[in-house]
Amino acid sequence: MERKPYFDRAKRVVVKVGSNVLTGENGLNHGLIASLSRQISKMADAGCEVLLVSSGAVAAGQKKMEITKRPENIPARQAVAAIGQSGLMLAYENAFASHNRKVAQILLTSDDLRLNRCRYLNARNTINTLLSWKVVPVINENDTVAVEEIRLGDNDNLSALITLMMDADILVNLTDIDGLYTANPRTVKTAERISLVQEITRRIERYAEGIPGTLGTGGMATKIKAAKKVTSGGIPMVIADGKLENVLLRLFSGEILGTFFMPAKSKLSSRKCWIGFALKPKGRLFVDKGAAAAIAEMGKSLLPGGIIRVEGQFSAGEPVEIIDPGGNRLATGLVNYSAGDIEKIMGLRSFSIKERLGRNPYDEVVHRNNMAVFGECGD
Numbered sequence: 145m146e147r148k149p150y151f152d153r154a155k156r157v158v159v160k161v162g163s164n165v166l167t168g169e170n171g172l173n174h175g176l177i178a179s180l181s182r183q184i185s186k187m188a189d190a191g192c193e194v195l196l197v198s199s200g201a202v203a204a205g206q207k208k209m210e211i212t213k214r215p216e217n218i219p220a221r222q223a224v225a226a227i228g229q230s231g232l233m234l235a236y237e238n239a240f241a242s243h244n245r246k247v248a249q250i251l252l253t254s255d256d257l258r259l260n261r262c263r264y265l266n267a268r269n270t271i272n273t274l275l276s277w278k279v280v281p282v283i284n285e286n287d288t289v290a291v292e293e294i295r296l297g298d299n300d301n302l303s304a305l306i307t308l309m310m311d312a313d314i315l316v317n318l319t320d321i322d323g324l325y326t327a328n329p330r331t332v333k334t335a336e337r338i339s340l341v342q343e344i345t346r347r348i349e350r351y352a353e354g355i356p357g358t359l360g361t362g363g364m365a366t367k368i369k370a371a372k373k374v375t376s377g378g379i380p381m382v383i384a385d386g387k388l389e390n391v392l393l394r395l396f397s398g399e400i401l402g403t404f405f406m407p408a409k410s411k412l413s414s415r416k417c418w419i420g421f422a423l424k425p426k427g428r429l430f431v432d433k434g435a436a437a438a439i440a441e442m443g444k445s446l447l448p449g450g451i452i453r454v455e456g457q458f459s460a461g462e463p464v465e466i467i468d469p470g471g472n473r474l475a476t477g478l479v480n481y482s483a484g485d486i487e488k489i490m491g492l493r494s495f496s497i498k499e500r501l502g503r504n505p506y507d508e509v510v511h512r513n514n515m516a517v518f519g520e521c522g523d
Contacts, residue, residue: 147340148398150380150407154313156193156275159184160303160370164320165386166200171207172235176387181239183392184280188245192396193275195310197283197303198236204228229284236282246279251286257305257422264418268309304370308377308417315374316395317367318386321355323403324348324364328355341405344372371405373421378411380404412516420476420516423463427456427483429509436468439475439517445508446477446515448497451490458483466510477515480506 161180166173184194202221205228206214215221233249240247250271257264274281285302300317307315327335341348348368355364364383371381384391384402395401412420431439435450446466458464459482466475479486486509489497498504 147380147382147400147404150314151396151398154192154396156195156310156312157187157314157316158195158197158303158307158310158312159316159318159392160197160299161199161318161386162299162320163199163203165318166198166232167203167207172200172204172231174235174239177235178239178242179390180386180392181236181243181245183390185240185243185245186393187396188278188280195271195275195281195283195306195312196236197299197306198232199284199299200232201225201228201284204232232284233282240280246277247282248274248279250281250283252283252302253286257309264309264422271306271310300366300370301373304373304381305422307374307379307381308414308421311414312379315370315379315381316392317370317381317383318391319367319383320385320387321364321383322385322388322401323383324351324368325355326351338403339400341371341403344368344375344405373417375405375407376412376420377414377417378407380407416516419463419478419514420518423476425456425465425476426458426462427454428465428467429454429479429486430467431469431474433469436474439466439515440468443512445512446510447494447507448486448489448492448509449494451486451509454483454487454490456483460485464510466515473518475510475515475517477510479510481509 202225205224323337325335329335352364352368374381382402382404430453431450438444468474494507
């Protein structure tokens, strides 16, 4: 299938650029930043809204402090990120200013997008306002406070969440490798680049697991996870070499570069993407074969009769994972009952809820409208 129509139709684009692209032996690669700002400015002049998700703070701070090895303890990593972030934004501000464009710094943690729907929507409204003012948002993980995210190669995931949140038309992930290969091309000469991925299968995931990151912490595996998120939302993604001259302009002119991930045919709603990918589950519900089939194959809600075990402590309205009999994550959903109440009613028919709890506000433990099913998400 053709990838060019997706680029031709794109009016809102998220560009993620990794640490390995942005930094060199002497710190930030100012030539690369100048090139990115020029390309993004040209895209904006043509009527395209561009959001830039930028790594590089930790790597830039590490270079600035002449630290040759990535700090192992958390306070040192956070301090290095704080030192590098100011330099990173100054470089972007100067580069975009030469094209008469303003930038805005936005620092987020996963919790900013996971705590509640209101906070998620507030972030979206702020970014929409910046875009309406023709300002380029430069978004980064807040590494100075985000302990877990520093360890997990977070900006691949962050770029996916931003793409879904902002209803972007495409995610461009720029890294130091020109796409997904069948093996690590740095060490395996026979490795072949995969130009097009129709569906992210276990084989695709295994290819990615064999290609680690270098200066950054993401590697190819986190990029594939990001691709799974955005393609399930009906949005394509491309992984391309960020150091390739005019890579953005060449991609949007139709040149076949990198690895292109086709979007899923059935698109999850924005709200279900938020439930499935932005929220952090508070517990797990284990279901029997019948309930799993009803959810996966028949599009049904989760009723108490199909639940066989509850794990974790959570309140009504919080997100939980639904686990099938094989131990696989079937879905994520917002529960209508607390963990304690579910333990009391699991295995029962819905008409017995009132007899057991003294009330029956809902027949369903998780309603289908509040559930993201990962069969639908390509997981």
